[in-house]
Amino acid sequence: MTAFSVIPQPVSLTPVPETCTLTADTRIRVTHGPGEAVAAWLATLLRRPTGHHLPVVASSAPAVGDTGGDIALLLDDPERLGREGHLLDIGHQGVRLRAHTAEGLFRGVQTLRQLLPPGVEHAGARPGPWTIPGVRVEDHPRFAWRGVMLDVARHFFAVDTVKRFIDQAAAYKINILHLHLTDDQGWRLAIDRWPRLATYGGGTEVGGGAGGHYSKAEYRAIVEHAAARHMTVVPEIDVPGHTNAALASYPELNPGGRAPDRYTGIEVGFSSLDAHAEITYRFLGDVIDEVAELTPGPYLHIGGDEAHSTDPADYARFLARAQRIIGERGKTVVAWQDAASAPLTRGALVQYWRPAKGSEPDTRAARDAVRQGARVIMSPADHAYLDGKYHSGTPLGLDWAGHVGVRDSYAWDPATLVDGVEEQDIAGVEAPLWTETVTGAGDIDFMTFPRLPALAEIGWSPARGRSWESYRDRLAAHGARWTAAGVAFYRSPEVPWAG
Template identity: 35%
Template sequence: MLVICLLLPASSLRAQLTNPLIPIPVEMVTGKGAFPISRETAIAADAALHGEAALLREQLTAVTGYPLPLVSARNTGKAIRMQLNTSNEAALGKEGYRLNITPAGVIIRANTPAGIFYGVQSLLQLLPPAIEKRQLMQQALTLPAVSVTDYPRFGWRGLMLDDSRHFFSKSFVKKYIDQMAKYKFNVFHWHLTDDPGWRLAIQKYPQLTEIGAWRVPRTGRWGTYSGPVPGERATDGGFYSAEDIREVVQYAAARHVTIVPEIDVPGHSGALIAAFPEVSCKHEHHPTYPGSSEGPGDNVLCAGEEKSFVLLDSILGEVASLFPGTYLHIGGDEVDKSFWKQCPKCQRRMKQEGLKDEHELQSYFIKRVSRIVERYGKKLIGWDEILEGGLAPGAAVMSWRGPEGGIAAGKAGHAVVMTPLQFCYLDYLQTDWHIEQIGGNHLTLTDTYRFEPVPEEVDPAYILGGQGNLWTEFIASPGRAEYMTWPRAFALAEVLWSPKKERVLPDFLSRVEKHFVRLSDAGVNYAPAIYDPQVRTEKNATGAVNLVLFTEAPDLELYYTFEGVRPDRYALKYTGTPVAIPAGASDVKVVTYRNGKQMGRVLSINIKELH
């Protein structure tokens, strides 16, 4: 971190530190003075921008207490103006904007309503964080004079929510989308089906939600629960009606967020098979998987059974009609091919079609689904396993097991969305396991910020963008879903929107701290992991193990104890020199402070784990 600071010319660092925006814009020049928002300020916009103007008006009215008049773009009074370019400005593309604030007025210009919307989001981030409370503010609002030119690096800037492992209410999903849009994300990937729950009502097959949306209630750690007992009622779960979906789609569209629905097949289909056992290879009746230790059982659709495709045709037809976006995600990941190996129907299909192994059977399955998807006017996207055995032309790949799938897909001429788990899995721990005590892998904010979506081996033209994936095995509540999303989604927002050369970690971290206030004021939970103490070991010249203490956020004091007591700012202070572990110490406990205030949580590690 320090090294990066030193390498930068001081002037450029200073200039950036004054920029409060996340994601950082392509260019922002600070002007003189400010534009005061008052009762005389109007919002002037063409009819085509009515939605964008209304959202801004609603937000400002909540904090000023007076409604700003909406007037026509021709009105010449003091105003926040929104103007669509009459001739396309190529540099701005489909989502870019120019925001000009002077004491005389505010103008947002763009080629499209989406660009105007993003200009508005930047404008709102120039106002005090307290506007996020949406309550009357005593303080008058002023916008600092700036000139911003901005456009995204990628067209696919996504977050995925796994709604199957745990069900989230419609109002939470809307809040999640609203929060995404403030940071210029434009794709909400909705993982609607999996073994533990089918969340979308399908008119033709009500059993899918009557059975598949509900499982027996269990609490504790996912994957360790007991299975259903015979006769036990499945009361835990929920689903969205077609009406709910239309409402969420419309809500997202108003915020320029496209929803990509995922129907995960042929694996991860346990909830579908709970409703229709006849489309599995084993035809076993089993209830919807509740996260028990014995696993989901036969959760793979039979590729030799015609009814699998008949069912999927109707399901995908309804899904296509509910979601107006281009892409339909069909999963395709982690198919347990042992079921196909032992299934006479699957084996017969392989013989008939001349398929040499189960990978080619998977390819056969995905190609058939891809034809269905295309018939409904959509493009298919799936997890990187869909490449195995060959992929239909025109299908897009979401690379999750690392960048390799994306590289292979890009080289084969497929469009790619990069979501490698090393950078993009938001269910991974943000801080030391000893603090969270749940979950496994580790992915700090800094790790996420280092994500580079374009691998060197691939023509960048094939990389649509990237996204963060929030799997919810260990996320049972809305508050926890937000906690795991933020602030790492700040890092992804910036990776996916901002020019690579504008990404500077210390500057980003300083902006993240300011945006924590905005999250708090918006009532959005976040992880304070950047303030948590971290520890690593190093051996000194004599081979003894020393402890190095550090944090992600700068300017924190670290205090530690070896005698088992909870540390505070009167404990031993870490000076930057690695600390020798005293003989007889049983554990080390570390805490962080800034200006006399505790900032991070207490890290406590048994010394035995550090040798």
Template identity: 50%
Template structure:
């Protein structure tokens, strides 16, 4: 049997039209040409010799194995300059993919890049390795969808000629995953990170604790995982991550230039911690965890429902602060990123003066561990220091009162991440009863067009791009039990969030975007993504 590598290159290229680029996010600038790049059996991924080439190697070592899998080609990584040609075989130039770090792209920022694809090969240039990686995801989408296969495919591997200049609108393009309501395994979390990578998402926010479960081992408080992590919504067995497993997730994200943000939600959403340690409950009658004061839950050892706002830490007990100091310290030690998310939402059992007092102390702990405090918009009520981050999740628009917390954050010189629930909460149903067994509707239903067609910088009066550092799409898991459920609720909305965060506002139009989105269906089929086939999109199979 003839191997793929032995197939005549010209036979592979003949009549192979790669078609027009269908990129998400849309680049800042793209010029198409009549040239076609044929990735060949002798093609390499190359980086420059010297120090700059060494810095580019992590991206090359991600890209080359990715290209090997479906092509079946060797795709070595080589340290050589751009433009080297194999002249021993006429017409058989290797046509390499070259990654170059150069100061010429410094004006594009650390994530910016230029990409030129011609019949000579693909030249990807950036000022930083992060920019090379973002550009590699554009290059990935220029390949035929079959490049996503996990087994060798016949090709041909042709790419359209383009000249791209690209950089992000916002520095923060995030996705949030709640692993507390339903536990997802390490491999499921890695799968989700892989899906984020394709659409230039660069922040991954893990919601690690809530009333239904505590998901990370803490050495000084082991019962948090052993007891608090033992169950989930519905009463099925839960789970938790060891510190080594968590480190592996952090590193997996970092290898894809994604920063992980851990969240421990306080002072509310704490019932799993209360169940784990009775000494945290002295402020309640009988010293019981919060859920046992709810009608119908008096005799239940755990809370496995989906209600919110009933739990609270005892903010006047010093042991609460000993507990929080240990948790923040231990998680910060194994999280290299600069952020720590403290939740702060729906703390209905804590008075405003107590909330401010508590958050001020927690903020000091976060800063003592070298992190920037982030929280849901409610943290703006506390004495947050300038540069702290408030995550707006209100459904309000314009001057509506629901945006007041975001405006308060701006007045305190905090930064704002936009996550309006009626736009980019991925756990909202697409339409009434759709999907039938997944999703919620408290913020309404959110079809693909509604999720995409809004402008973060003009969404709330008084909260502009001067204050906003980006967008983040939360996925809460009250109804989501595994990664396939997560995919169904995330796709096709998540790619739009990536584009909202990356592409200039003037470069985004729904009628044009929906055509590019439709062409992602073939790629998703190869990747086995469980997505919702919205009737708003004419899917291309």
């Protein structure tokens, strides 16, 4: 078992033959400015288990030398490490974390918490000592997009559950939360100009449960919570397929004016907006207006997948107008790989979701996207999907793309996945959690952990030097952390769990 079980693996980690122990006298020192919020977050994290007061002391220029046993957060590092890069030094003099931005400090704090004993994740006070091994870390990410997707349409999850999911992902330097807000089974966000989308279209879910939706205030609360963890929310309004909830809510969106029944199954590809009806684009414009206003991030995901009931020419027609609507609202278009069959707005992001060992038409979609000037988000279903069964006996999940064991989730590289799609063509990686079989926080835990950390390391760490053996041993130490935090993770036999 490695003494430094840090995930994602840093660019550089050098042990120092010293230690630092947090005591009742330890302070968190920070430069006045945006780093103060990170210091306050760290204090909240550490006070609960340690029982120490850990006062936050802000000043114009904390000393950069010996920290006197304190934790010092400094916004003074050169720009060479980028927005998320950081330097972390731990020794007898204390902890010194340096970055160019508050986001870099926040990422570095996640490394610091993983160097502390597992009890730091516990909800209540624990006995010490709170000793941290001496180390020097220099770190920055490989890819800018390191995402996780939560499908709240197939099953609905309350705001507190989503916030918990954000906190869990942020611990592994995930910086994108993709929320799949609409599908055949439910519409999950209140839209003032089309209120029945949420009140009626949101009133069910897979299996016929009560469903639910987020008010605008609740959605803002999710966005603000994510922002406090330096995570960008990417909302998805899935069109022109996966739209039965919308069609059931408003008869006028249907040719002939007759609405279908609400849907509670898990089949796909049977619904479609009408690409020739002007009301379709009025509806879409109104929805995008309100979603864009609620979402300060630069991206808006329009789905575009599995539109099997849409004629290909109509699909291209619809996508052209949908992309224009999004661009006019100042947002960057994100879409599933199916959208590459139509002309794409230059600068769009296309999400590859078919299996890595998929058919030639699947991989061609990624190449077509790059040829059109788009960049690719890699989410191969047989490696990155968090809803895949671990094995045939797994009680939750689907197996259409095969089984996704813990090693499967780690043993791939975005830059070698698809011929003709190279590193410079890739925006990053994302792990989707579809929820046809996932109904609560415990299910989310079970399907997400231990697989999400693998995706986090693939997105953050350099490709050179990664190995399953090193990762497996580092991952094993995280079981004790998840147990302390109350995470109901899957104890995969592929990993020699500690404790």
